[in-house]
Amino acid sequence: MRPGIVEPVPRPLQVRLRRAVLEHATNERRRTFAPVLHLGTPGGVVATFCAEPNEGPLDLALRTEVVHALWRRSRAGTHDRPAGxxxxxxxxxxxxxxxxxRDDDLAWHAAVRAARGELGRYLPFVVVNRRAWRDPVTGAGRTWQRLRDRRETDRPSPA
Known part of the structure; x- marks a missing residue:
């Protein structure tokens, strides 16, 4: 299995990671919020999990079960290709x-890594905020000053 995201980042993966950051920037308006784990295809079917801080800490086994559940939820109704x-x-x-x-970044990375080993699938993991994504292990990442939806800028202007 691949260790994480390394440079140079393949173009298809760059596009998906940019979409994940853009969706987060568009949908999350609060300054402070609990971390939310997403699993799926940015711009497509995505399953999410938010661990509330007052529920107590999650250990590796519980986090791995969460990743498995999100995988199943994100795959529901789709036809998975044989190679993943x-x-x-x-x-x-x-x-x-x-x-x-942060500790949470590494804890979720460990859970995703354990789950992808059990699933036998390549499952990249990154941390995102409103302007960037970053692989917490390899350090690969991208930052934008002003992120725009390219699909909207590609449209012709009304005459």
Missing amino acids: NAQTLAWLARPGDLTET
């Missing part, structure tokens, strides 16, 4: 600076 679905990825959306790796 290269479109699927996992990302943790959280507030704050991504240059500092």
Whole structure:
């Protein structure tokens, strides 16, 4: 299995990661919120899990079960390709600076890594905020000053 996202990042993966950041920036307006784990295809079917802080800490086994459940939910009704679905990825959306790796980032990374080993699938994992994505293990990432939806800018202007 691949260790994580390394440079140069393949173009199809770059597009999906950019879409994950854009969706987070568009949909999450609060400054402070609990981290949310997403699993699926950005711009497509995505399953999410938000661990409320007052519910207590989750250990590796519980987090891995959450990843498995999200995988099943994101795959429901689809026909998985034999070699796995290269479109699927996992990302943790959280507030704050991504240059500092937090315990939660590594805990979810470990769970995704355990689940992908059990599933036998390549499942990239990154942490995102409103302007960036970053692999907490390899350090690969991208940052945007102003992120726009390219689909809207590609439309012809009304005459």
